[in-house]
Amino acid sequence: MLRALEIRDMLLIDRLELAFQPGLNVLTGETGAGKSILLDCLGFVLGWRGRAELVRAGAAQGEVTAVFDLAPGHPARAVLEEAGLEPGEELILRRVNSTDGRKTAWVNDRRTSGEVLRALSDTLVELHGQHDDRGLLNPRGHRALLDAFAGSDTGVVRAAWGAAQGARKALAAAEAALAEMRAExxxxxxxxxxxxxxxxxxxxxxxxxxxxxxxxxxxxxxxxxxxxxxxxxxxxxxxxxxxxxxxxxxxxxxxxxxxxxxxxxxxxxxxxxxxxxxxxxxxxxxxxxxxxxxxxxxxxxxxxxxxxxxxxxxxxxxxxxxxxxxxxxxxLDGGAANIGTLRGAVDKAEAGYDAAATALSETRREAAGRLDTAIAAELAPLKMERAHFETVLSAGEAGPEGRDQVEFTVATNPGAPSGPLNRIASGGELSRFLLALKVCLARGQAGQTLIFDEIDRGVGGATADAVGRRLARLAEGAQILVVTHSPQVAARGAHHWRVAKHVSGGMTTSTVTALDETARLDEVARMLSGENITEAAREAARALLSD
Incomplete structure (x- = not known):
C-alpha cells in the first residue's frame, strides 16, 4: 500500500507531502489544476518513462519520495532479495532528477537502478486509464490475467516444458557427438x-x-x-x-x-x-x-x-x-542404441508437456467462459448491457506457459464485429470495460495500489454512479487512487484530496489539500454546479455523500 508521497521541486509543485489511506482515495480539481502531475511524479519515482522535463523552473533538482507498506509475502520482497536489498515492513523509494537530465535512485537509502524501480513498480502499483498500455490493454498480458482469474497452476506446464527442452537438448548433443564420431x-x-x-x-x-x-x-x-x-x-x-x-x-x-x-x-x-x-x-x-x-x-x-x-x-x-x-x-558402436533411448525420452517428455498443456488449455477455456459471464454481469450496471465481451483463445507457439494465445475482445453493439479493446471501444466505453475487467480480475490480488486516471471520462448520471459503486467495491480490502471529474465517483471516496493551481509572484504552483467533511461537501457541490456553488448544489452533494 502507498502510505506517503513527498514531492520537491517537480513541475508545478514546490513542496508537497501526502499521506494516503487504505480504501478509495479520490483526487479532484478543475481541469489543468495539476492532477496528472501527481501521477507523473509517482511514475517518476517508480521508474516509469514519462516527461523529459520534470524539474520545476528555477530549481537545481527535483525529488520524489514514495513510502510503501509491505505485508509478509508481498511480491516486492522477492524483487528486493534478487537485487540484493534487504526487505522490511516499510519500503522507501527516492529518486532525484537534475536539470541536466541525470536521474539517481535509492531504495531504503541504497543506490539502485531504474530497472530495479520498474521491477518493484510492477508489484506495487497498477495504473489504468484510457491510454493504459502497461496493463489491461496490452494483449501480451491477457494470458497471465486469465490464469490469475482461473487460479491456474502453470508451474506444471513450465516444469514439463523444461523437461522436454532438456530431453531435446540431450538428444541434440548426443546426435552431434555421434555425427562427429562418425566423421572420424x-x-x-x-x-x-x-x-x-x-x-x-x-x-x-x-x-x-x-x-x-x-x-x-x-x-x-x-x-x-x-x-x-x-x-x-x-x-x-x-x-x-x-x-x-x-x-x-x-x-x-x-x-x-x-x-x-x-x-x-x-x-x-x-x-x-x-x-x-x-x-x-x-x-x-x-x-x-x-x-x-x-x-x-x-x-x-x-x-x-x-x-x-x-x-x-x-x-x-x-x-x-x-x-x-x-x-x-x-x-560410436553403441551410439545408435543411445540415440534411440534419448529419442524415447524426448517422446515421453513431449507427451508429458502435451498432456499438461492440454489440461491448462481446458482450464483456460473454462475460465474464459466464467470471465465472460462475470464481465457481462458487470457491464449491465455500467449501462453497457448491449456490449459483448469475449475472451478469445487461439493456438499459439508452444512454450513454458502453454500453447494458447489469449486476447480480450469486445463488440460495443449487437451485430458489430468484435475486436481488441483499444481499437473498438470509445473513450467512455473503454473506461467502463477496463473497470469491469479490473473488478473481475482483481480478486486475490491484494498488495497492489490501483490507480484509475479519469477512468470515468465520458460518462455521467447513473452510469457515473455505477462506476463509483464499482470502484468502492473494488476498494474493499485494497487501496484505490482515482483521479476524477465525476461528483458521483468522488462521493464514493473514503478519502478526498483537492488539487488546485495558484499564481503568486509570477510563479504558478499546484497544491493538494486533504478535505474534511465541510470542504468535501463544497468540492462535490462545485463539481455539480461549477465555480458558483449554490445551495441547491450543496443539497445535491449532501445527497450524494449520504447515499
Whole structure:
C-alpha cells in the first residue's frame, strides 16, 4: 500500500507531502489544476518513462519520495532479495532528477537502478486509464490475467516444458557427438587396428633401444674380443704357459728349490689366465647375435616411435591412447542404441508437456467462459448491457506457459464485429470495460495500489454512479487512487484530496489539500454546479455523500 508521497521541486509543485489511506482515495480539481502531475511524479519515482522535463523552473533538482507498506509475502520482497536489498515492513523509494537530465535512485537509502524501480513498480502499483498500455490493454498480458482469474497452476506446464527442452537438448548433443564420431570413424578403426596389431607395451621402447645399441656395438668389438680369446687359448698364452710349466716341473728336481717360487707364480698365472679366458668366452657368447634379430629389433623400435609421433604421444603412452580410442569406438558402436533411448525420452517428455498443456488449455477455456459471464454481469450496471465481451483463445507457439494465445475482445453493439479493446471501444466505453475487467480480475490480488486516471471520462448520471459503486467495491480490502471529474465517483471516496493551481509572484504552483467533511461537501457541490456553488448544489452533494 502507498502510505506517503513527498514531492520537491517537480513541475508545478514546490513542496508537497501526502499521506494516503487504505480504501478509495479520490483526487479532484478543475481541469489543468495539476492532477496528472501527481501521477507523473509517482511514475517518476517508480521508474516509469514519462516527461523529459520534470524539474520545476528555477530549481537545481527535483525529488520524489514514495513510502510503501509491505505485508509478509508481498511480491516486492522477492524483487528486493534478487537485487540484493534487504526487505522490511516499510519500503522507501527516492529518486532525484537534475536539470541536466541525470536521474539517481535509492531504495531504503541504497543506490539502485531504474530497472530495479520498474521491477518493484510492477508489484506495487497498477495504473489504468484510457491510454493504459502497461496493463489491461496490452494483449501480451491477457494470458497471465486469465490464469490469475482461473487460479491456474502453470508451474506444471513450465516444469514439463523444461523437461522436454532438456530431453531435446540431450538428444541434440548426443546426435552431434555421434555425427562427429562418425566423421572420424575410419580414422578410429584404422588407428585401433594399427595399435592392436603392434600392441606396444610400457617400457618396451627403452628396452628395444638398449638392445639395439648393444647389438650395434657388438658388431664392432666382437672381432677384437675373438682375437683376444684366441691369444689366450691353447694356441696362444695358454699353450706357451703350459709348455713353460712342464719344462719348469722337469727341471725342478735338479734346481734345489730355486724354481719353486717361479713355478708357484706360474701356476697362479695359469689359473688367472683361465678365468680371463672364460670371461672373454662368455663375452663372446653375449656378443653373438643373429644379424636378422637386429633388423627385427630396429623395425619394431621404429614402428613404435613412428606411431608415437603420428598420434602425438609418448611411446610409453601408446597403450593408454589405444584404450581411449577403443572407448570412443565403443561409444560410436553403441551410439545408435543411445540415440534411440534419448529419442524415447524426448517422446515421453513431449507427451508429458502435451498432456499438461492440454489440461491448462481446458482450464483456460473454462475460465474464459466464467470471465465472460462475470464481465457481462458487470457491464449491465455500467449501462453497457448491449456490449459483448469475449475472451478469445487461439493456438499459439508452444512454450513454458502453454500453447494458447489469449486476447480480450469486445463488440460495443449487437451485430458489430468484435475486436481488441483499444481499437473498438470509445473513450467512455473503454473506461467502463477496463473497470469491469479490473473488478473481475482483481480478486486475490491484494498488495497492489490501483490507480484509475479519469477512468470515468465520458460518462455521467447513473452510469457515473455505477462506476463509483464499482470502484468502492473494488476498494474493499485494497487501496484505490482515482483521479476524477465525476461528483458521483468522488462521493464514493473514503478519502478526498483537492488539487488546485495558484499564481503568486509570477510563479504558478499546484497544491493538494486533504478535505474534511465541510470542504468535501463544497468540492462535490462545485463539481455539480461549477465555480458558483449554490445551495441547491450543496443539497445535491449532501445527497450524494449520504447515499
Amino acid at each position: 570413424e575410419d580414422y578410429l578403426r584404422h588407428a585401433v587396428g594399427e595399435l592392436d596389431a603392434l600392441d606396444p607395451q610400457p617400457g618396451e621402447e627403452a628396452e628395444l633401444d638398449a638392445r639395439r645399441r648393444l647389438m650395434q656395438g657388438a658388431a664392432r668389438i666382437r672381432e677384437d674380443v675373438a682375437r683376444a680369446f684366441q691369444a689366450l687359448g691353447p694356441e696362444g698364452a695358454e699353450g706357451l704357459m703350459g709348455d713353460a710349466a712342464r719344462w719348469l716341473d722337469g727341471a725342478a728336481d735338479k734346481a734345489e728349490g730355486a724354481l719353486d717360487e717361479a713355478i708357484g707364480a706360474l701356476g697362479r698365472a695359469i689359473t688367472e689366465l683361465g678365468e680371463a679366458a672364460q670371461g672373454v668366452e662368455r663375452a663372446l657368447d653375449t656378443l653373438s647375435f643373429d644379424p636378422h634379430e637386429l633388423e627385427r629389433v630396429e623395425e619394431r623400435l621404429f614402428a613404435i616411435r613412428g606411431l608415437a609421433r603420428k598420434h602425438g604421444v609418448q611411446a610409453d603412452d601408446l597403450g593408454g591412447f589405444a584404450d581411449d580410442l577403443r572407448t570412443r569406438l565403443q561409444a
